[in-house]
Amino acid sequence: MGGFVEIGPVQLEELVHEKIKEAGSDGISQSDLTTALGVSNKELSPILKKLILKRLVSKKSMKVEGKNVIMLFPVAHDTSRIIVNVKSMYDVPCFMCNILNKCGNGSQIGPHNCPKLASWLVSQL
Ligand code: SF4
Numbered sequence: 001m002g003g004f005v006e007i008g009p010v011q012l013e014e015l016v017h018e019k020i021k022e023a024g025s026d027g028i029s030q031s032d033l034t035t036a037l038g039v040s041n042k043e044l045s046p047i048l049k050k051l052i053l054k055r056l057v058s059k060k061s062m063k064v065e066g067k068n069v070i071m072l073f074p075v076a077h078d079t080s081r082i083i084v085n086v087k088s089m090y091d092v093p094c095f096m097c098n099i100l101n102k103c104g105n106g107s108q109i110g111p112h113n114c115p116k117l118a119s120w121l122v123s124q125l
Pocket residue numbers: 093094095097098099100103104109110111114115116117
């Protein structure tokens with residue numbers, strides 16, 4: 001019997017997400033993540049894409065000691081519910097946003113950190 005346990009893609013995705021959540025707001029570099037999990041960049045990349053699409057993880061390119069480093073951060077989801085008046089839905093800033101096509105999907109701005117959306121949500125409370 002060998003000492004290795006094979007894990008499937010779903011379990012690996014959960015493991016990647018867990019590791020990124022553990023890193024918290026400090027984030028973890030993509031290369032540290034590959035080392036910690038013992039996976040290659042080729043295996044990790046599609047998993048990161050999925051997590052970014054699901055808005056569970058965000059990705060930022062940062063300069064660390066003069067080098068470009070890809071940092072990964074967990075996206076905090078507030079589980080409390082916000083009830084929004086349907087009439088006021090027309091005022092959602094995203095409908096009129098001139099950077100809508102650049103929003104989310106690993107870009108620097110997204111619903112998780114958008115000040116316009118945050119202040120609109122606060123105005124609905
Ligand atoms: S979340 Fe912010 S940046 Fe994104 S579309 Fe809405 S208003 Fe624009």
